Amino acid sequence: MTKTSTNRVDWRALWAGGDLARFCFISLGILLHATNETMVATVMPAMVGELAGVQLVGWSLAIYELGALVAGAAAGRLVSYVALRTNMMVAAMLYAAGALVCATAPSMPLFLCGRLIEGLGGGALVSLAFVSVERLFARAIWPQLFGVMSAIWGVAAFSGPVLGAVMTEFSSWRWAFGVFTLGGTAMALASFLVLDTPEATRPQATGGSAPPFPFAALGCLAVSVVLIATAGIDIALLRSSLLLTLGLISLALFIHIDALKPRSRLFPSRLFSWRSPVGAGMTMVAAFSVATCSFTVYGPLLLTSLHGIPILTTGYIIAAESIAWSILSILVANAPPERERLIIVGGALMIATGVAGFAYTVPAGSIPLILLCALLQGGGFGIAWPFVTRVIVASAKEGEQTIASAAVPTMQRIGYAVGAALTGIVANASGFSEGLNREAAASVAAWLFLAFIPLGILGCLAALRISGATDTKPAKLSISVGEID
Secondary structure, rough: OOOOOOOOOOHHHHHHHOOOHHHHHHHHOOOOOOOHHHHHHHHHHHHHHHHHOOHHHHHHHHHHHHHHHHHHHHHHHOOOOOOHHHEEEEEHHHHHHHHHHHHHHHOOHHHHHHHHHHHHHHHHHHHHHHHHHHOOHHHHHHHHHHHHHHHHHHHHHHHHHHHHHHHHHOOHHHHHHHHHHHHHHHHHHHHHHHHHOOHHHHOOOOOOOOOOOHHHHHHHHHHHHHHHHHHOOOOOHHHHHHHHHHHHHHHHHHHHHHHHHOOOOOOOOOOOOOOOOOOOHHHHHHHHHHHHHHHHHHHOOOOOOOHHHOHHHHHHHHHHHHHHHHHHHHHHHOOOOOHHHHHHHHHHHHHHHHHHHHHHHHHHHHHHHHHHHHHHHHHHHHHHHHHHHHHHHHOOOOOOHHHHHHHHHHHHHHHHHHHHHHHHHHHHOOOOOHOOOHHHHHHHHHOHHHHHHHHHHHHHHHHHHHHHHOOOOOOOOOOOOOOOH
């Protein structure tokens, strides 16, 4: 481990000691996960054209996020019992195996199996990347290394949609997953050579016990997502309503069980209580994470089916959303504390405007207006998210700050999983249950974004509640890397 006496990174010393190579290597896990996560939207039109199964499109993101959630929670605990290097190798092999299944899948159900395996591997790789920084590098340079990892995530969020579009346009959507098969395999093979330090080759625990794994809570979450997603297949009023109701009950049970397990809990107490900025903030995170899934999952498919817009163009639009997130995050980073709550409200209004705007611009097919809505949505996240996270952590109860800091990206990922499942219900109920054609796409485009406007309004109300709450005490905050939807 490279030692340093200051909070400045001596990159030359890191290189000389071999730690720079290790850092670049562990960051590759974030690049693989985030690029794959954002790429699937732009390969979806070609994939559905070959495999059919448009009714299962919402599952492609939902099941990936579910696998990433479970594996991410497990990986941070497994390093107490199994060496970091071994964990990294297994995670990379899982990721490569999942990508290979996706690349060779002859049908949509098998493709979804691959997505689940990919999610397990990708979620573990991200969690292990953060664990690796804490175990392999001096504490003084953690902020700088986490900052670089955030930048890597931003690059991946931009490059994923473009990579998928380019591979689909000039080769095949299968080769897009083939690239990740090769990347995961290379990472698994290199892990044995690169992660050769004592910190990486022995388990972390020496005495006590690791925090328990939240089996019951995550089990309820998995059941919830699967039930909600299943409700969207072969739409029938009674059957779909029953499955959706059971799914929402399982989701509530997940939140209840999590609150009862203080040693393994994923969220701070009073999770959705608007009497506290914590509850209002988490409500805002959940509402907007669910509300913004529609364009991510179905945008390129609708634009190519309805208006013949090239898939490469849709890739640039989704990438522009990621760029807006990153740029505006940087621009408001040094805003004075007295303006942060106003910024949160402004960001919320931008996100809600983007969601509502898609309801008009996607059916109309206006590329400039669609791009504007994407920029509003991404820029709104970029403006609001850092300050929402700070308010949530600063307002959390004593001893819950660490849980609160990790809770924002966790809730965001849960929102994406649930939101993707809900978009499947809306899309299939409004036309895609009959198959993919222009008439069905026109009907879906008319309803898919309108259905989530209420959640956009809820997010704005939660933001106003945050801005009207009493001031919170300053808190030392380490913000986890956010994810672009």
